[in-house]
Amino acid sequence: MDLGLAGKKVIINGGAHGLGLAALRQFATEGADVAFLSREQAKVDAAVAQIDAAGTGRVFGTAIDITGNVEGYKAWLAASVEALGGCDIFVHTASASGQGATGDWQRCLDMDIMNAVHGVEVLTPALTESDCGSIIFMSSTAALETFVAPQAFNALKAALITYGSQLSQAFAAQGIRVNCISPGAIEYPGGNWEMIKGVVPALYEGTLAKMPMGRFGEPEEVAKAIVFVASPACPYMTGANVVIDGGFTQRVQF
Numbered sequence: 001m002d003l004g005l006a007g008k009k010v011i012i013n014g015g016a017h018g019l020g021l022a023a024l025r026q027f028a029t030e031g032a033d034v035a036f037l038s039r040e041q042a043k044v045d046a047a048v049a050q051i052d053a054a055g056t057g058r059v060f061g062t063a064i065d066i067t068g069n070v071e072g073y074k075a076w077l078a079a080s081v082e083a084l085g086g087c088d089i090f091v092h093t094a095s096a097s098g099q100g101a102t103g104d105w106q107r108c109l110d111m112d113i114m115n116a117v118h119g120v121e122v123l124t125p126a127l128t129e130s131d132c133g134s135i136i137f138m139s140s141t142a143a144l145e146t147f148v149a150p151q152a153f154n155a156l157k158a159a160l161i162t163y164g165s166q167l168s169q170a171f172a173a174q175g176i177r178v179n180c181i182s183p184g185a186i187e188y189p190g191g192n193w194e195m196i197k198g199v200v201p202a203l204y205e206g207t208l209a210k211m212p213m214g215r216f217g218e219p220e221e222v223a224k225a226i227v228f229v230a231s232p233a234c235p236y237m238t239g240a241n242v243v244i245d246g247g248f249t250q251r252v253q254f
Helices: 016-030 041-054 070-086 106-129 152-174 193-201 201-209 217-228
Strands: 010-012 035-036 060-062 087-090 134-138 176-183 240-242
Touching: 010 016, 010 070, 010 106, 010 134, 016 041, 016 240, 035 041, 035 070, 041 060, 060 070, 060 134, 060 217, 070 087, 070 106, 087 106, 087 217, 106 134, 106 152, 134 152, 134 217, 152 240, 176 217, 193 201
Parallel strands: 010 035, 010 087, 035 060, 087 134, 134 176, 176 240
Antiparallel strands: none
């Protein structure tokens, strides 16, 4: 299937590892131009090499710490639009989870919610000019069911789904689609579940035992869904929350 992504401009506020990097590789494979950030130059350089190897589009990678850096983040978004020549797709992956701060309410509010809000505010003009404007918010199955313990990450990822749903209604007339992707437990080198396996093996093994498929997910399995839902090949989907968890959550959703 041709996803219609050749030459499209994709901005991701993360992307040096895990789900973000897997998505960037998939976008590149489909011929898109991409912009992303990371706090460390070495990680940016390594990610650029992987993305370049996956496709022939332009890659704009920047080393910047957006933690508590609202103006720097907004400036990076504007610079990304200029570097790519527009923005067709915005994928919000920035999360306090990647900083090990799932219990920090202020950090989760700033990273998981406000970075989505600021991203939308800065990029809406470019997305409106696109003929296929699309926004993806990365939430989590932790937002859908009680998981591990009461914490900021779970509550604010739930808030992100509500924000995305409201935006989908407000932006539909402007031709901008807004959807959420909620992954379950995804394991990859340097990720949270690798850390949990070493530090809290009982939680790791207990979660694994509840997986209907008998394994954790892989980044590419989520990335392919991100790219499809974001792409022009999925033009009538908006306001949706796509759960990718190997059947881990047991709720019934009507």
